[in-house]
Amino acid sequence: MNLQSDDFELFGVPRCFAQDRAALDARWKDLQREAHPDRFAAQGAAAQRVAMQWSVRINEAYQRLKDPLKRAAYLCELHGEPIRAEDNTAMPAAFLMQQMQWREALDEAQGSADLDALDDETQDARGAALARCAELIDAQQDWAGAAREVRSLMFIARFARDIDSRREQLGQ
Amino acid sequence: MALLQISEPGQSPDPHQRRIAVGIDLGTTHSLVAAVKSGVAECLPDEQGRVLLPSVVRYLGSGACHIGHEAAAAQTLDPANTLASVKRFMGRVLPDIVGHDKLPYDFVPAQGAGGMLSLATAAGVKSPVEVSAEILATLRFRAEDSFDSDIYGAVITVPAYFDDAQRQATKDAARLAGLNLLRLINEPTAAAIAYGLDNAAEGIYAVYDLGGGTFDISILRLTQGVFEVIATGGDSALGGDDYDAALADWVLKQLNLQALTPEDKAAVRLAARACKEGLTASETVAFSACLTGDNISFDVKHSDFATVTAALTQRSLAAVRRALRDAQIGRDEVQGVVLVGGSTRMPQVREAVADFFGREPLTNLNPDEVVALGASIQANQLAGNDTAGDLLLLDVIPLSLGLETMGGLVERIVGRNETIPTAKAQDFTTYKDGQTALALHVVQGERDLVQDCRSLARFELRGIPPMAAGAARIRVTFTVDADGLLSVSAREQGSGVEASIDVKPSYGLSDDQIAHMLQDGFATAQQDMQARALVEARVDADRLLIATQSALDADGDLLSPDERAAIDSLMQGLRVALEGAPDAAAVEAATSALAKGTEAFAAQRMNRGIRDALAGKNVSTL
Numbered sequence A: 001m002n003l004q005s006d007d008f009e010l011f012g013v014p015r016c017f018a019q020d021r022a023a024l025d026a027r028w029k030d031l032q033r034e035a036h037p038d039r040f041a042a043q044g045a046a047a048q049r050v051a052m053q054w055s056v057r058i059n060e061a062y063q064r065l066k067d068p069l070k071r072a073a074y075l076c077e078l079h080g081e082p083i084r085a086e087d088n089t090a091m092p093a094a095f096l097m098q099q100m101q102w103r104e105a106l107d108e109a110q111g112s113a114d115l116d117a118l119d120d121e122t123q124d125a126r127g128a129a130l131a132r133c134a135e136l137i138d139a140q141q142d143w144a145g146a147a148r149e150v151r152s153l154m155f156i157a158r159f160a161r162d163i164d165s166r167r168e169q170l171g172q
Numbered sequence B: 001m002a003l004l005q006i007s008e009p010g011q012s013p014d015p016h017q018r019r020i021a022v023g024i025d026l027g028t029t030h031s032l033v034a035a036v037k038s039g040v041a042e043c044l045p046d047e048q049g050r051v052l053l054p055s056v057v058r059y060l061g062s063g064a065c066h067i068g069h070e071a072a073a074a075q076t077l078d079p080a081n082t083l084a085s086v087k088r089f090m091g092r093v094l095p096d097i098v099g100h101d102k103l104p105y106d107f108v109p110a111q112g113a114g115g116m117l118s119l120a121t122a123a124g125v126k127s128p129v130e131v132s133a134e135i136l137a138t139l140r141f142r143a144e145d146s147f148d149s150d151i152y153g154a155v156i157t158v159p160a161y162f163d164d165a166q167r168q169a170t171k172d173a174a175r176l177a178g179l180n181l182l183r184l185i186n187e188p189t190a191a192a193i194a195y196g197l198d199n200a201a202e203g204i205y206a207v208y209d210l211g212g213g214t215f216d217i218s219i220l221r222l223t224q225g226v227f228e229v230i231a232t233g234g235d236s237a238l239g240g241d242d243y244d245a246a247l248a249d250w251v252l253k254q255l256n257l258q259a260l261t262p263e264d265k266a267a268v269r270l271a272a273r274a275c276k277e278g279l280t281a282s283e284t285v286a287f288s289a290c291l292t293g294d295n296i297s298f299d300v301k302h303s304d305f306a307t308v309t310a311a312l313t314q315r316s317l318a319a320v321r322r323a324l325r326d327a328q329i330g331r332d333e334v335q336g337v338v339l340v341g342g343s344t345r346m347p348q349v350r351e352a353v354a355d356f357f358g359r360e361p362l363t364n365l366n367p368d369e370v371v372a373l374g375a376s377i378q379a380n381q382l383a384g385n386d387t388a389g390d391l392l393l394l395d396v397i398p399l400s401l402g403l404e405t406m407g408g409l410v411e412r413i414v415g416r417n418e419t420i421p422t423a424k425a426q427d428f429t430t431y432k433d434g435q436t437a438l439a440l441h442v443v444q445g446e447r448d449l450v451q452d453c454r455s456l457a458r459f460e461l462r463g464i465p466p467m468a469a470g471a472a473r474i475r476v477t478f479t480v481d482a483d484g485l486l487s488v489s490a491r492e493q494g495s496g497v498e499a500s501i502d503v504k505p506s507y508g509l510s511d512d513q514i515a516h517m518l519q520d521g522f523a524t525a526q527q528d529m530q531a532r533a534l535v536e537a538r539v540d541a542d543r544l545l546i547a548t549q550s551a552l553d554a555d556g557d558l559l560s561p562d563e564r565a566a567i568d569s570l571m572q573g574l575r576v577a578l579e580g581a582p583d584a585a586a587v588e589a590a591t592s593a594l595a596k597g598t599e600a601f602a603a604q605r606m607n608r609g610i611r612d613a614l615a616g617k618n619v620s621t622l
Helices: A007-011 A021-035 A045-066 A069-079 A094-109 A111-141 A143-169 B067-075 B128-147 B164-176 B187-199 B240-255 B264-279 B302-308 B309-326 B347-357 B370-382 B512-520 B529-558 B562-579 B585-597 B598-622
Strands: B022-025 B030-037 B038-042 B056-059 B065-067 B080-086 B116-120 B124-126 B152-156 B181-186 B203-208 B215-223 B227-236 B284-291 B294-301 B336-340 B390-396 B401-406 B408-413 B422-428 B437-444 B453-463 B475-479 B486-492 B496-503
Touching: A007 A021, A007 A045, A021 A045, A021 B227, A021 B390, A021 B598, A045 A069, A045 B128, A045 B422, A045 B585, A045 B598, A069 A143, A094 A143, A094 B227, A143 B116, A143 B309, B022 B128, B022 B187, B022 B475, B030 B128, B030 B370, B030 B585, B038 B370, B056 B067, B056 B128, B056 B347, B065 B067, B065 B128, B067 B080, B116 B128, B128 B164, B128 B562, B152 B164, B152 B187, B152 B370, B164 B181, B164 B453, B181 B187, B181 B370, B187 B215, B187 B336, B187 B370, B203 B309, B203 B347, B203 B562, B215 B401, B227 B309, B240 B264, B240 B294, B240 B302, B240 B309, B264 B284, B294 B302, B302 B309, B302 B347, B309 B347, B336 B347, B336 B370, B401 B422, B401 B475, B408 B422, B437 B475, B437 B486, B453 B486, B453 B496, B496 B585, B529 B562, B529 B585, B529 B598, B562 B598, B585 B598
Parallel strands: B022 B152, B152 B181, B203 B336, B227 B390
Antiparallel strands: B022 B030, B030 B038, B056 B065, B056 B080, B116 B124, B203 B215, B215 B227, B284 B294, B401 B408, B401 B437, B422 B475, B437 B453, B475 B486, B486 B496
16 A cells, blocks of 8 residues: 555545445544654654655545545546546536526525525435436446536535525525 | 763653643633643643733833733733734734724734734834744743743644634744744644543534634534544634623713723723623623723623624624534534633623523533643643553644636635645646746635635746647645645646745745844843754754654564665764764754655655554454
8 A cells, every 4th residue: 555545445445436434434533543743743854744645645535535426526537437527518408407497496595494495405416316326336337427427416516505605695 | 880860951861751742822812831740731820820821911111021910910001012912913914903993002014015914012013923922932931940841842722713824923933932833733622632531522512712812613523532623613803802892882882982092992991801701790890991081980781791792792603603514514413512712701602602502511611721731632642742642633724725816716725624634736727828937826715706815825836838828737736734834836747847835925924034033032032042952953863863763663674674774874873963062053964864864764664554554444344
C-alpha cells in the first residue's frame, strides 16, 4: 500500500458500490489514528510532512467512499468511464421535465411545509437513482449506464442544495 | 566515587523528562492557561490565586504596560490607552468592526492593501497581534513560574469560526510571545475534550460557545477517544460585548442621552456589563454610570434585557440551524448540549438553547475554564507525555476557500466543514492567446461574489510558455493543515512552472516584521536573544535525536545497512555539534541535515504503521 493506492485498497474494502457505512467510518478513524499529524507532533518536521500527506490522502478517500454519489462516480472513472459532467449534459426528456417541475415548485414554495414536501420527493428520486446505480455497477458492470445515473444524481444533489439555500432565505 | 550530576532547571539531560506543555484560552474578555499536572488538567493561578486574566492591556507613556487586572481597573480612567477585547480586531480592518465608533479607541486604519487595523496609544501604534502577544507572554511567564521551568510548547484555542486571517494573526501573536505553538485548536472542540473525557461521553454532542466577542456552534461525534467535528458554524463578531452594547444603546435611548467622550463610552460599556451580570441572578438591576456632568441610574428588568437582545440570540440560533443542516443531523439526534463561554450564563440564552434542542443544556462544568482545560489535555498529548493516550481530534474548516474567476465570481475549492488536514486541486486555463502569467486571488467565505468574501491573498504564476488560449493547464492546489491554515501552490502542468505561497501576506505579519518586533525586545524584554536561540536550537536537536533513536529502535529493520550508516553518521554529526562550541547556527544546520536525512525513513515507517493498522483490522473483522 502507498499514497497512490486507490481508495478501496487504502481502506481495505471490496471495490464495489455497496459499502457498509459504519465499517467505513470505523476504518477512517483507525487509519487517522495511525497517520494524523498530531500523533507525530513531538517528532521532526519530516514526520509531520509525511503524516500530513497520509492524513490528507485518507480524508480524500473517506470523502469519496462515504458519499454514494462520489463513490459511484469514482468507480465509473476507475473503469474508464469518466462522468464528464461539464460537457455531457444530455439528459432524458422525462428527467428534464421533472427537474423543471421541481424548480417551479421551489420558486413557489411559501414555507417549510412546501419545502419539506419537495425535500421528500427529491429524497425518493435520489434513493431510486442510487438503487439503479447499485444494480448497474455491482450486478451488471454497465459503466456507461452507471455514469448516466451519476449525472442525474448530480442534478438531484444540486437541487437539494437549492432547497437548503431557500430554507436559509426563509430563515427556517 | 562517582559524582551525581545536577542539571540546570529546564536543561535536564534526561531524555525522558516530561515536557511541560500548556493550553491557553486567549479570550475576548479573559484569558487562561492550564496544564496537566499529575495526570489532571488544571488552570494555573497567578500569585494572588486568580485564574482569569482580564484580556486588557494598558499602555503607558513611558513605554511600559500593565496587563490584566491592573489594566482592567484603569478602563474608565485611561480609556484610549487601555485596550480590551482586541480579539475582535485580530486580522480585521476597521470597516469590519461594527460599532467601532462607540469604542473609546484611537483606531489607525490598515496600511496599504490588506493589512490589519492598529490602535494608537501613549506607547505608540500597537497592532492587535502585539496586544495579544502581551497577554500570551503574561500567561507564559505565569506557567514558567508555576513549573519553575521553561515551557516546551502551547496549544492555543481560537473560535471555530475564525477565518484564515484571524488564525494567522493568532499564530503570529504566539511567535511574538516566544511560545512554541504546538497547535491551534478550536474552542468548542477543546471544550468537548474536557467535557467528553470527564464524562466518558459517547454519541452526538452540540457545543454552544458564546464568549465575550465570538460565537461558535460545533456538532461533534464522540467515539472512544475520537472527537470528530461533523460541522461547525458561528459568527466571529457575536458575543457578550454585543449584548452589553445593545443594552447600553437601549438605556441611553430611554434616557435620551449619548456617550460622546472616550471616558463616557468606556463607563457606559462597563455599566452595561455590570448590569448584564447582575441580571443573571436578579429580576431587576440598576444600570448606573458616572457620565460627564450626569450620574445616571436606570432600572432594567430582565424581560427588557431579553427583548432588546432577542435578535442577537436569534442570530446564534440561525447559525445552529445551519450547522445541524450541514451535519445532516436532526435536533433530536443530539444527545447533549454543552454550554461554553461566560455569556451562556445569561438566562435568556440558556432558555433559548433549551427550547431549541428540547432538552436542558449541560452546565456541570465551569464555562470559563473548560476550553483551557481541554487545550491543556491536547497539549500534553502533543508534547508526547501521554503515550498511552488515544485522544484524536478530527476537526473541520469552518469557511469555504476559493479563487476569483472571471467576472468577480468565486470558484470554491475547499468546501466548509471538510475534515482537515485536506488538499484540493483544481485546473484552470488561460483566456488569451500567448498569456504568460496568471493572477490568483484567494478568498474565504460562503458568498458567490468575490466582493462579499474575505480576501486572503493575491499571487502570480509567471513564466507560463506562450500557448493558445485555453491550452495551458494550471493546477492550483489548496492545502489546509491541522491548524486550519491554508497554503496555496500553482503549477503549469506542461512546463512545470511553479509558484506557491503560505497565505499570509494580506493580513499576517511577514517574517521580517516578526523578527523586527522580536529584536525590539517585545514580550521577551529580559531575554538575551542569542542565548535563547541557542537554547531553542539545542532543544530542537535533542528532540530530534530522541525521536530518531526511538524510530530506529522500533523500525530499524526497514533500513539497509548503508541507509542505517548514513543516519547514524548524521546523528553523530549532530551530537558533535551539540558538544562543540556554543553555536546555534551549527546546531541548526546539523539538525536540519538529520531531519532531511531521515525523511525517507519516516515515510517508510508511516507506510508500515498504516499497513499494520489495516492488517490488524482485517484480522479482527475476518
